[in-house]
Amino acid sequence: MMIEQTEALDRANRYIEQNRHRVNPKYRDQYHLMAPVGWINDPNGAVYYHGAYHLFYQYYPYASNWGPMHWGHARSKDLVHWEDLPVALAPDQAYDRDGCFSGSAIVHHDRLYLLYTGHVVENGQTFQTQCLAVSDDGIHFVKSRHNPVIAGELLGDHGSIHDFRDPKVFAHDGSFYAVAATKTTDNRGRILLFKSVDLQHWDFFSTLLTGTAEQGIMWECPDFFHLDGYDVLLMSPIQIPRQGLAFRNVSSTMACIGQMDWTTGELTVQTTQEIDYGLDFYAPQTLVDEQGRRIMIAWMQMWNRTMPTHELDHGWAGAMTLPRELRVKEGRLIQKPVSLVYGQLEYLSGSENIDVSTRPVVFRNLVGDNTYMQIVCDLAEAASFTIQFAKTGQQALTLRYVTQTEEFHLSRAGFGYPITGDERQPLNSRAVRVPLVNDQLILEIFRDTSAIEVFINGQETMTATFYEIEKGHDIVFSAEGHAKIGSFETGRVRV
Known part of the structure; x- marks a missing residue:
């Protein structure tokens, strides 16, 4: 038995x-998924269904700041061009009245099921x-x-009902x-696993x-999946x-890679890594498409940071990353731009x-605003190599590689509207260690109106937003x- 949704x-x-049509389009991205109006955060329900990619997302349509969460919805044939669909879920029941929080999707008997968190205060x-919906x-x-199909009696003393999502x-x-x-009771993260035969009844x-x-x-x-002989927890x-x-x-993303024991239900972790070394990447979720590709997409934003489009009253905030194909090589998660994007270049x-x-x-x-660049540079005789990207006057996004430390740096400091957050010191630049490949630095750069994603030597990624004044x-x-x-x-x- 199901409940039809209400006026909400x-x-x-x-x-x-x-x-x-009232939003200010000045900083809106052109080929990254965005909500039509209002606030967007975590990607939800990433799934391939009826010949299209579907992505749901945490959504508050009524303002450009966080509010009672709905599930926005979009679909795409190529993961570049997105069609807005009606809101899928709204908080309208006793068990989710203060928000339909994040979750996922699965296809069963040609029906699409959403499993999400009901949030009540x-x-x-x-x-x-x-x-379940x-x-x-x-x-x-x-x-x-x-x-709720998984409630307090199933959670028991394995975790906190106040943080269970x-x-x-x-x-x-x-x-x-x-x-x-x-x-846990002493504030450590914990991931639980539940089992069902019909998606309705769980243990x-x-x-x-x-x-x-x-x-x-x-x-x-x-997110949990098996890939290239490894079990991966994101x-x-x-x-x-x-x-x-x-x-x-202040909030990060991590991959724990190892081997799952399905008898005990425990993951033995062999390696851990930060997934993206940029400034704006959170809550990644994956899907598998009809060709068996494991594709990941994340929220291209960060908690507890100022958002210029909200401060400027543009009527929207937040976007999703470019989808990325995943592999595991030698115990490390490797990302590359989704292959479908190259057909749109x-x-x-x-x-x-x-x-x-x-x-x-x-x-x-x-x-x-929708630039793609590929750069292959030999640094055998260079101590450093610097790119000033989108330069005007004294301002630019700065990309820099230092050969002695094998570090690649990305900085938006002094570029466009200032962005501040809860970090102890203002954080507008980051670095990641990436060895050269036969003395070469190989970069793929995807720039959208207010975002840049850099793929470095096929090994690491850095993602950041920015808001140019000029x-x-x-x-x-x-x-x-x-x-x-x-x-x-x-x-x-x-586009």
Whole structure:
């Protein structure tokens, strides 16, 4: 038995249609998924269904700041061009009246099921349980009369009902499983595993993994899958302490890679890593498409930071990253731009054998709002190599590689509207260690109106948002010592 949704859903969809054309488009991205109006955060329900990619997301349509969470919804054939669909879930029941929090999707018997967190606040305390909704067309959803399907009696003393959220559902060996995030009584992250035969009735299966005091006070948005002979747990730790260059943001993302024992339900972790070393990447979720590709997408923003589009009253805030294909190589998670994006690239120009030294090499008017660049540079005789991207006057996004430390740096300091956060010191630049490949630095750069994603030597990624006050269109190369750019190709993503 299911419950038809109420006026709250109709009200949200009416509001969107009446207000979507009032947003200020100045900083809106062109090929990254965004909500039509209002606030967007975690990606939810990433799934391939009826010949299209569907992505749901945490959504508050009524303002450009966080509010009672709905589930926004979009679909795409190519993961570049997105079609807005009606809001899928609104907080309208006793068990989710203060928010339909994050969750996931799965296809079963040609129906699309959503497993999400019902969020309730009573006397200043939160209570979180896991709830189910289902659709026959992938657009209109009804909520289960069995909700919540995973509640306090199943949680027991394995975690806190006040922090119990973000279920990610998957099938394994003829059964359904869901990982969910919670925490211990002494504020350590914990991931639980539940099992079901029909998605309606669930049992506690195991504690998949419990964190240490050095791994954050809470783990959010878990995802769990098998890839290339490894079992991979993705999650987002809150307040994980810095570890060298890693985990500099106040909230981070982490991959735990190892082997799962399905008898005990425990994951033995062999390696851990931060997933993205930029400034704006959180709550990644994956799907598998019809070709078997494991594709990840994340919220391209960060908690507890100022958001210029909200401060400027533009009527929207937040976007999703470019989808990325995942592999595991030698115990490390490797990301590359989703292959479908290359079919949407338009080639613009190319140059070869560019000598770069302390005297800058300037290319005018190559940077646009939907620019793609690939740069291959030999640094055998260079101490450092610097790119000033979208340069205008004294402002630019700065990308820099230092050969002695093998560190790649990205900085938006002094570029556009200032962005501040809860970090102890203002954080507008980060670095990641990436060895050269036969003395070469190989970069792929995807720029959208207010975002940049950099793929470095096929090993690491850095993602950041920015909000230009004055548009910059130039790119400037310089080096300490002598660098040679073997190839420099530019293009744009068709929108």
